[in-house]
Amino acid sequence: MDPHEVLILSQQDVTALLPMQECIEVMAEALGALSRGEAHVPVRSMLAFPDGRGLLAVMPGLHPAAGAFGLKVVAVMQENEGTAFDSHQGAVLLFEARHGSLRAILDGSAVTAIRTAAVSAVATRVLARPDAGDLALLGSGVQASSHLEAMKLVRRLRRVRVWSRDVEHARRFATREGARHGLAIEPVPDAREAVAGADLVCTVTSSRTPVLAGAWLSPGVHVNAVGTALPTARELDTEAVRRARLFVDRRESAQHEAGEYLIPLAERAITPDHLRGELGDVLLGRVPGRTSAGEITVFKSLGLAIEDLAAAEHVNARARATGRGVRVELGGLRVTADARGPA
Known part of the structure; x- marks a missing residue:
């Protein structure tokens, strides 16, 4: 993988690459890893709008065994209900754990919709x-x-x-x-x-x-x-x-x-x-x-960053295997004098 290259995955990409049945199994493994102490998820940070219209949540997580870490940033806007916009707007940023390079940016609405229901399916499978x-x-x-x-x-x-x-x-x-x-x-x-x-x-x-x-x-x-x-x-x-x-x-x-x-x-x-x-x-x-x-x-269900990261890692792997998504160069390498050009 080119260390500059970041994969951008749209709502349509995520939906196509994260079928519900596959996501259920991915979530079961992620939740087991969390309980085994193999993943680290601090409590999310939330910033509420002063007028109560919505909030911004930041959800970081680290899964060393998968070689990945990252976060989801999501705006929750309840007034979007009944409109063309999902109440959850945001993105998942997936990094690799060796150099901290950004690997992928995924639509957060699709990830949230699929992984949340998949976790409920895991719960239903073992509790209902x-x-x-x-x-x-x-x-x-x-x-x-x-x-x-x-x-x-x-x-x-x-x-x-x-x-x-x-x-x-x-x-x-x-x-x-x-x-x-x-x-x-x-x-x-x-x-x-x-x-x-x-x-x-x-x-x-x-x-x-x-x-x-x-x-x-x-x-x-x-x-x-x-x-x-x-x-x-x-x-x-x-x-x-x-x-x-x-x-x-x-x-x-x-x-x-x-x-x-x-x-x-x-x-x-x-x-x-x-x-x-x-x-x-x-x-x-x-x-x-x-x-x-x-x-x-x-x-x-509260929703955890490890769920978002596990879903993102699964989608990223499938996208790179199938050629789906848009690849962009965002840097990440050390900038040298030669790279900056003449003063």
Whole structure:
């Protein structure tokens, strides 16, 4: 590889080179590496807009075994919902670990959409009942679409319901995604109606207040709580968390960012040991996942840099093997007097 050469990979490139089924396996390996101590991920840094319209998050990570490190920079703009723009805008920067050379710049929206759902699929594979297939989607945006695809790969879906705060959005989602997947998707006007009797629930909204109540949950349900990553915001109420065995992608991140955990903890509805463990520990057999058919399990997803980096490394390797993407020279070598030319 030319040390100057940086590969630029668009949203279309990432989507083509990161199929959901492949990404699920990449995420399982990345989460296992994190729990084995082979990857390093500090808590993300976030800068909120003073008017509350959005925030900028910086997520660095290091995976020495893969010879890579880097970061994702993402702007989260909730007002983009219902527009032509994804709520998550940004890029993943992938470096090589020997000289620190920049190797690739990837569209962050596509990476986020695919890897987030793939992680939920990993959680579903190890925490949901084997016969789970009555899916409720709370939310009808980008993550609802990617989660439907991911859930369909790890469980046989026999029923799908979707709820959105905008009923028309739910209807359009049901029509579009039903045709895409060959499924009959039911748009429902009420979140409680969506989850009644469901054994698989994905909350993928931007809500800062609960959209899912614990009183609505049926015995044996598994919930993937995805939509928020702020200590003061949550999609699940206290009762939903109190009733469940709670798992996270990373304990330290949950202790700083997960409103689903921190708010019930502050209310003294739960204790710290209510957080059973990291998903990687379940994958490695260090922590038991589901222990009975009737218990409720919750996976709180926050999103980690190691997930972005693992996805980026996979896409970068495939792009270089297939010739996809745009190659540019951005430097990185020491500038000498000769290279600068005459004064």
